[in-house]
Amino acid sequence: MTLAASRSPGADMDEMKYDMCGAASVLGTLQAIAEIGLKLNVVGIIPTCENMPSGSATKPGDIVTSMSGQTIEILNTDAEGRLILCDALTYAAKFEPTAVIDIATLTGACVIALGHVASGLYSNQDTLAQELLAAGEQTYDRAWHMPLWDEYQPQLDSNFADIQNIGGRAGGSITAACFLSRFTKDYRWAHLDIAGTAWKSGKEKGATGRPVPLLAQYLINCVQADN
């Protein structure tokens, strides 16, 4: 996850163990709906790895080819979440999904924008966004609808590849979502940036279990809408 510039190097670095909270929320949600026996089909996809420096590590400036065929210039190896998500999102298409929702502790910029109260919500379809917002409101596990306008996309232009993996400090959570949107054009998609809501720092340090209530409620509502 790309951290906010206000953080000093090294401080709170232990909290980067929480960078798998999106994955954990998918497992928690699937367990919950399996317990309930929800009459719905759901696929959970978890791309999981560590991001470490070493002699073989990816270097800033490296260019790689994603599963979609698009080439990516990796200008910052700390903007790694979108690099694993984009391939998982391309892979998701094989399930012919009615909707794809990714959940990620993606950017420190989202924490600056929304604090620790609301998760950042992005979507390429307003109806899906409204459904997720409603599920969050219903469970008090709330999200806030952020813009995914084309005007932000040029921040990701690269001189050497199809796209670069960071868009600068301005609107950092938005440009991260814009990056993902390049890989999700074929289906209804939403993205939840949970960098501010998945865990608490300080004396009460610990994971919150969010956004399992939002996700589970959304799925419950999908079943009710079908009936």
Next chain:
Amino acid sequence: MVGVFEGGKLSDAAQILDNAARNTLSGIIARGDMGGKIATTLLLHSVPNIPSERVLLVGLGKRDEFAARQYLDSIRATMRALFATGAKDAVLYLADLPLAGRDSAWCISQAVLAAFDMAYRFDHLKSKADKNKKAACKIRFGLMSGKSTAKQDAALTQATAIGQGMKLTKDLGNLPGNICTPSYLAQQAVALAKAHKSLKVTVLEEKDMQKLGMGSLLSVTRGTDEPAKLITLEYRGADKKQKPIVLVGKGVTFDSGGISLAGRRHG
């Protein structure tokens, strides 16, 4: 566990208790020990004519301001106070208080989630177990209507499942990076699929991802010795012809930032 509004006004359930206890509760309130301030609690023992060992008074704040947030604050205070006692059985009479914009099914759900949250501990990595560990407490919901509706029952079942799901999510999040590795997450997914017939798991290795052309994903894992995984968990709750909803969760089990070390200022 019953509610008291600011100014000492008893909730309906508290009023019934007070009548049975010959005004013991209102006496205590009149003495100034419970003013009904939001999220305050007062534990009473051996209240006359009440069969339960304890009565927990919960402050609900101003009656005309009592809304979702106030309910959540008081319900969390209630659970915190309850779990500090040795009670093994408790009845909550707060879930059917009149609340603007929310029904009692919602109140039940939130009470369940608050109970899970307040009961949550992550201490199994400490070398010595907590000697003061409390026995489990069974919580029941008392409703003035006497009988629960189907909606209330569903809320209880669903919130319990969601609470357990949140517990799993918290446990995985809180586990350190040297335990919760990509392989560990994959094992957890396999365990989930073992526990539920409706779940099917597949784990792809780096060589499989290579074949799929996942050059972006694999670029992130280049610097570590821990093998990356791509886990797929398929839940089948409906006809197999029904197209699924897909949830994709980022699972970077430790993010140092790589060569651009985390926390460094970047443009």
